[in-house]
Amino acid sequence: MTDTASGKTPVTVLTGYLGAGKTTLLNRILTEDHGKRYAVIVNEFGEIGIDNDLVVGADEDVFEMNNGCVCCTVRGDLIRVVNGLMKRQRPGKPAFDAIIVETTGLADPGPVAQTFFVDDEVKAKTVLDSVTALVDAKHVMARLDDSKEAREQVAFADQIILNKTDLVTEDELVAVETRLRGLNPLAPITRAQRADVPLDQILGVHGFDLERITEVRPDFVNPPHGADGHVHDDHCGHDHHDHDHGHDHAHDHEHHHHGARGHAHEDDIKGIALSLDRPMDGQKFTHWLDKLLGEQGQNILRAKGIIDVQGEDRRLVFQAVHMILEGDLQKPWGDKERRWSRAVFIGRDLDEAALKAGFEACAA
Ligand SMILES: Nc1nc2c(ncn2[C@@H]2O[C@H](COP(=O)(O)OP(=O)(O)OP(=O)(O)O)[C@@H](O)[C@H]2O)c(=O)[nH]1
Secondary structure, three states, rough: OOOOOOEEEEEEEEEEEOOOHHHHHHHHHHHOOOOEEEEEEOOOOOOOOOHHHOOOOHHHHEEEOOOOOOOOOOOOOHHHHHHHHHHHHOOOEOOOOOEEOOOOOOOOHHHHHHHHHHOOHHHEEEEEEEEEEEOOOOOOOHHHOHHHHHHHHHHHOOOOEEEHHOOOOOHHHHHHHHHHHHHOOOOEEEEEEOOOHHHHHOOOOOOOOOHHHHHHOHHHHHHOOOOOOOOOOOOOOOOOOOHHHOOOOOOOOOOOOOOOOOOOOOOOEEEEEEOOOOOHHHHHHHHHHHHHHHHHHHEEEEEEEEEEOOOEEEEEEEEEOOEEEEEEEEEEEEOOOOOOEEEEEEEOOOOOOHHHHHHOOOOO
């Protein structure tokens, strides 16, 4: 599964709130008869190695980072572990087909994801394939109410596995999916029990590649239910009347522990999808994006997009994790292909009107 274009080993960052089913998934990855070799990097809380012991077949392919808190900074220990893995060899190919990094249930996945952009050695050998969030269908609504980390994990994800679907009704599932989509309109949601998703559907998916996602499921950039431009489709369901997270409510930035259910709630994290059918001025756009990330990068969890630059045959593809921005010109637009620009910003307290105006002002 080595990334064919680049020869780099794909890395999946696995997040999910406490108890969502991460260990269950890792055990599947390590034990299933898939003919691949995966390395799993788990994160330990200080001295007690519980997680590692819960992962079966742990010895050979499971590696620990235990150097401090996973959510604080770009991870020196993670860099060391990954570089160590990359030095191993199998005849003619990298030692592992893919690497999965588990973050603790409470961690912000941002710094872990950023690690794969900042260290030159890591960057040369690996490519961040996706941030995958596991969600507990039974408990996620309450967690989204009371936990900023839970909201950030969902907002940050390239794909979401909605686990424990056996514990809730279809109506409840639709309500959960609607809420997840409000926080993250881009990530595909796959339902699962005991994390029984096909591994080739979640690993090596190029989740960071916006274009591929929109090719597979064009509805991913569908604005959330209730928002301008939302298209009703099979995925949104229409019987979720009691979960109308209106978008005009006053914000509650404190998010004290509410009861598990029943209050009207405005998620302060949201995803904003922008598009433009005219070519853009490349310089204007780059300048705008740099400035935006410089000023609001703390609040922007993720951004990615494909831009149609005037006078350029190739598409400009960018993505950002907080303030860390990467962008380059990628494959040329096809003759019959629709040339258009689209971008998604996921973050806290984003001013949608200002973003839209700024984006459109970059038109050539
Ligand atoms: N009913 C049900 N239980 C599940 C499912 N998936 C996992 N579980 C159970 O949920 C519990 C938590 O699962 P884990 O895989 O340990 O979750 P985790 O995300 O690793 O938890 P932390 O390590 O605390 O972050 C375990 O008892 C699992 O057996 C599911 O689809 N349905």
